[in-house]
Amino acid sequence: MGIELEGPILGMFPGQGSQRPGMATALRADHHEAAAVFATADAVLEQPISQLCSTGSEEELQRTDITQPAVVATSLAIWDVLRARGFEPAAVAGHSLGEFAALAAAGVLTYEQALLLVARRGELMAQVGESVPGAMLAIIGLSAERVEELCEQAPGAEVANYNEPEQTVISGTATAIAEVETAALAAGAEKCVRLKVGAPFHCSLMDAIAADFGAELDRQPFADPRMTVISSVTAAPLRSGAEARILLRRQLSGSVQWVRTVRAALNGGSTTLVEIGPGRALTGFAKRIAPEAQTLGTGNPKNLAAVLAALENARAIAS
Template identity: 55%
Template sequence: MTGWTGSGSGGTTTGCLAMFPGQGSQRAGMARHLLDAHAPARGVFARADEILGLPLSRICVSGTAGELARTEITQPAIVTTSLAVWEVLRSAGYRPAAAAGHSLGEFAALVAAGVLSLESALQLVRLRGRLMGEVAREVPGAMAAVLGLAAQEVAAVCDSAQALGLGLVQVANYNEPLQTVVSGHADAVEVAGKAALAAGADQVVTLDVGAPFHCSLMSAVEEEFTEALAAHRFADPVLPVISSVTGGYVTTGEEARRLLRRQLTGPVRWVQVLRTAARHPVDAYTEIGPGRVLSGLARRTLGEVGTRSTGDPRRLAALLGELAPRQRPEPVAS
């Protein structure tokens, strides 16, 4: 598959990329507006509570930031919230041309594309969160965002830091041309951050994500997660999906399965995802779920493009208003 054509009825959805956020987008109360006002969202959360045996609805409405910070809770919470928004939009007639997810968000994108069922996605992300949490407890790892330095320079800094023998540090996320995330052993990440500043980076920000994601340290849980992936059905996508692992299209269910395994240890190629989308007739980038991070990444990578986010009542209502059919005036009898 080399591209897409819009499948929506009207400019709101034609050529639109649906973007699903990843870990770090969570916040206390992030689903309150959904459960208060939208029946389709309540249906998704009721199913999630049942599937997981967790009070996920309560946690996403009134849970503390500390509850949400636990990786095994964070991951299903973000995916469920994103899919609740997706269901609200879909029920209102939203029909994007393609979908993509940033790391964890790829599970939500695959549900939207018909590759995974809600049940399979939630079971997998709960396990994924637990396994990643185990790595975090056993390995003193860290992640940091390097701002204002080109990606190839960040990669060179990681190589230099590793050569000092302080541990592993690798590029984990290519988020935008001048924002690259590194991941690995805490000491090596710290040294790489200092070296990045010396090389001209504007800022290095330590991320509070709970584990050293998207680096070789995650290979310790790859086998168990691969076995879990094998136990679930992966259908071929009915909506084009751009993979955050390759930056290219996912063409089959089996390919999606393989890419979710690679995602554990491989970097997120979000810049490539956006550039792949931009080569086609995209007229908007819609962030479906909590937060507005992906909207900002799209603008800073592609320039002045149309973005929409849905993480609060006002922005979600604005998009739903655009999706609502125009009311035609009643004919007047002469």
């Protein structure tokens, strides 16, 4: 028996870390809408993003300057495939990098603007990674409040992502992160996982690139959203394109409020959460944030086909 898309939907766009070798192979082969998005990405960025998303190695895709446009291009490709079959979420949200895809889906940015911005964002973040010995660490099995306390005791460590009730990511200098890791395990954390990232994202070390990236944002026109966009910076709906520009700058060094973002969507009436992009990280987070909601992914051909079948079935019933 197939799935059914029940009630208002939140479309969730993943961020860095969701990339996978071969993530675009079936997409490009099976869906002309996806192939068109990748062709746009290749032309705008003047590099073979489509090939990297199809045949690139894990090592290549982990480069921050490649990861960011690759994930956004793949997410927007899946979005266009869904949209062509009548997919209409009540709201969208993006986890960190995914916020650019969410803004493009809502018409705040064009696809070209989103791709150019994330490519530059990735370049700038990579520069920080090269100049600062930083790290990121996922702490599993402690409350966010306990992790905050541990960071307060280790100057140089800050909360980067509130991913789920008992998974919090910290970011900062390598020394401070190591100190918190030791303290977290002593405090009863189930485990700590070092993230394979090119820079210490979402902490004050990113202030070094805030002016440069802010200038990039200021060069781009931002439209007002055509659908509800819940910001992962504030966990509240965006009111305008101007606000989106401000929050994308704040996002560099600010924490990702993902738990609050998902709960805001639920409070707004969403009952189905659909991850739109590669990987399944947000699907996993959502199941632990909101076990009462229906949670679906589209990051592999089987899961995407199931969602497309549900869309076709809903359209057939409506007609």
